[in-house]
Amino acid sequence: MNEHIVKSYEEELTQLAAEVARMGGLAEAQVASCIEAVAKRDVKLAEAVVARDERLDAMEIEIDARCTRLIALRQPMANDLRRTLAAIKIAGNLERCGDMAKSIAKRALQLAETEPLTPLTGPIQRLGKLVNGRLHQVLDAYTSSDVDRAVAVWSSDHEVDEHYNSLFRELLTYMMGDPRMITACTHLLFVAKNLERIGDHATNIAEVIHYELTGTPLNTPRPKGAAV
Amino acid sequence: MNMTLSHVTLGHADAVPEGAPIKVKAAGVNVFYGNKQALFDVSLNMLDRAVTALIGPSGCGKSTFLRCINRMNDTIVGARVEGLIEIDGENVNDRSVDPVLLRSRVGMVFQKPNPFPKSIFDNVAYGPRIHGMTKNKTELADRVEAALKKAGLWAEVSDRLNSPGIGLSGGQQQRLVIARAIAVNPEVILMDEPCSALDPIATARIEELIDELRRQYCIVIVTHSMAQAARVSQRTAFFHLGKLVESGSTEAMFTNPLDPRTQDYITGRSG
Numbered sequence: 001m002n003e004h005i006v007k008s009y010e011e012e013l014t015q016l017a018a019e020v021a022r023m024g025g026l027a028e029a030q031v032a033s034c035i036e037a038v039a040k041r042d043v044k045l046a047e048a049v050v051a052r053d054e055r056l057d058a059m060e061i062e063i064d065a066r067c068t069r070l071i072a073l074r075q076p077m078a079n080d081l082r083r084t085l086a087a088i089k090i091a092g093n094l095e096r097c098g099d100m101a102k103s104i105a106k107r108a109l110q111l112a113e114t115e116p117l118t119p120l121t122g123p124i125q126r127l128g129k130l131v132n133g134r135l136h137q138v139l140d141a142y143t144s145s146d147v148d149r150a151v152a153v154w155s156s157d158h159e160v161d162e163h164y165n166s167l168f169r170e171l172l173t174y175m176m177g178d179p180r181m182i183t184a185c186t187h188l189l190f191v192a193k194n195l196e197r198i199g200d201h202a203t204n205i206a207e208v209i210h211y212e213l214t215g216t217p218l219n220t221p222r223p224k225g226a227a228v
Numbered sequence: 229m230n231m232t233l234s235h236v237t238l239g240h241a242d243a244v245p246e247g248a249p250i251k252v253k254a255a256g257v258n259v260f261y262g263n264k265q266a267l268f269d270v271s272l273n274m275l276d277r278a279v280t281a282l283i284g285p286s287g288c289g290k291s292t293f294l295r296c297i298n299r300m301n302d303t304i305v306g307a308r309v310e311g312l313i314e315i316d317g318e319n320v321n322d323r324s325v326d327p328v329l330l331r332s333r334v335g336m337v338f339q340k341p342n343p344f345p346k347s348i349f350d351n352v353a354y355g356p357r358i359h360g361m362t363k364n365k366t367e368l369a370d371r372v373e374a375a376l377k378k379a380g381l382w383a384e385v386s387d388r389l390n391s392p393g394i395g396l397s398g399g400q401q402q403r404l405v406i407a408r409a410i411a412v413n414p415e416v417i418l419m420d421e422p423c424s425a426l427d428p429i430a431t432a433r434i435e436e437l438i439d440e441l442r443r444q445y446c447i448v449i450v451t452h453s454m455a456q457a458a459r460v461s462q463r464t465a466f467f468h469l470g471k472l473v474e475s476g477s478t479e480a481m482f483t484n485p486l487d488p489r490t491q492d493y494i495t496g497r498s499g
């Protein structure tokens with residue numbers, strides 16, 4: 001793509017994308033940490049995740065402010081306009097991912113006080129890895145302006161649903177088998193649900209990237225796992 | 229051969245309804261100034277009751293194209309126009325068409341407001357008088373008043389119709405010129421950078437006026453302000469080096485242009 005004639009405008013757009021990428025990096029780290037906190041029953045790590053969430057909120061506000069300024073002062077058009085809008089939307093989705101990570105971290109704090117559910121740690125970690133992998137891939141697609149990569153994330157959305165559904169059934173089996181496990185299982189159920197929603201945000205971000213890069217919405221029917 | 233890209237119109241409150249009638253049709257238009265060709269095979273439909281914005285870098289032929297529509301190029305020595313320009317299906321270059329009558333059907337507003345050195349009243353009355361459009365003084369006065377009202381100028385000048393038009397502010401003069409153009413009941417209004425000499429408030433007034441007028445007329449406007457083109461028009465056409473590169477709904481042109489040259493131009497990139 002050719003450069004803008006006004007250099008400071010080009011720089012502002014570049015900085016905006018860099019800021020979104022930085023926010024993405026932090027969101028990804030938050031998600032990775034909260035999963036680890038659950039798996040390792042790490043209270044310190046969980047508390048750190050809860051405390052760090054403010055940074056993501058602040059970054060979203062900063063990105064919104066940058067975009068508002070850009071729209072008011074530069075009147076971006078065409079692909080520049082789509083880039084600006086994409087930054088706002090992606091930041092919104094990342095902020096929600098941060099909220100999910102924070103709730104998971106709070107569950108980790110409570111789970112640390114219950115009996116460990118060792119057989120379920122593996123499946124939860126796998127779901128977490130899958131979801132964070134999607135977040136990572138979609139953020140890569142963003143920084144490298146790679147529409148194919150975004151579409152790949154978008155069209156593999158069902159994998160998360162399948163994982164989530166099987167984990168859900170497993171948790172139910174445990175709860176029915178031993179009512180003393182209901183508390184811990186319920187916490188894990190929320191953890192799984194939150195992870196699944198992070199996966200949805202990754203899908204949303206993929207749609208935003210597609211629109212940003214092509215100007216057309218991603219709207220062919222997406223493969224869907226069975227709903228629970 | 230027509231290589232011009234064209235958009236599918238999107239659903240949009242401001243969009244021109246699908247199948248809106250074509251008021252002005254240009255097909256295969258070439259213009260030469262002496263040996264130099266200024267327009268190359270331009271084909272563009274301009275819809276009735278809609279604003280079409282012509283955009284493009286300086287010297288790309290926007291004014292030249294505009295002048296084809298009311299045959300103003302006839303007045304330029306050495307200028308030659310080929311191809312078809314139709315208004316309501318009638319070829320404007322047909323020998324039976326009287327250029328003076330044509331110019332009463334196709335009004336034109338220029339970059340610099342150009343009121344005649346006459347009173348406000350006489351400026352607006354000029355067209356109806358030379359075309360003999362009114363039977364008596366009251367009819368003429370009514371027509372002048374109606375045109376000034378339509379141009380949004382009446383409230384500001386009704387108490388000084390006999391003072392000179394050139395005594396008005398730039399923005400008022402531009403509205404006076406628009407009143408003069410609409411006093412003869414034109415069908416098409418051509419505007420060549422009508423706001424480039426005006427401040428933001430006067431510009432907003434003209435833009436509001438354009439939006440009012442487009443409910444009744446076919447308006448074609450040349451502007452160097454992308455924001456203005458986006459604000460006032462429903463259709464946009466991008467010219468580059470004498471060729472029409474791309475045309476379509478303004479919304480599509482400014483959110484997702486198809487041609488990289490259009491994209492570079494409207495986003496301020498060097499092509």
Ligand SMILES: Nc1ncnc2c1ncn2[C@@H]1O[C@H](COP(=O)(O)OP(=O)(O)OP(=O)(O)O)[C@@H](O)[C@H]1O
Nearest residue numbers: 261264266284285286287288289290291292293304
């Ligand atoms: N009267 C003329 N005699 C000779 N050449 C002309 C004449 N008018 C325009 N041209 C040439 O034709 C080409 C198109 O000019 P035109 O005025 O239509 O461009 P434009 O798009 O309106 O530019 P601008 O945005 O600067 O008004 C230019 O190369 C110009 O030099």
Ligand SMILES: [Mg+2]
Nearest residue numbers: 290291292420
């Ligand atoms: Mg011009």
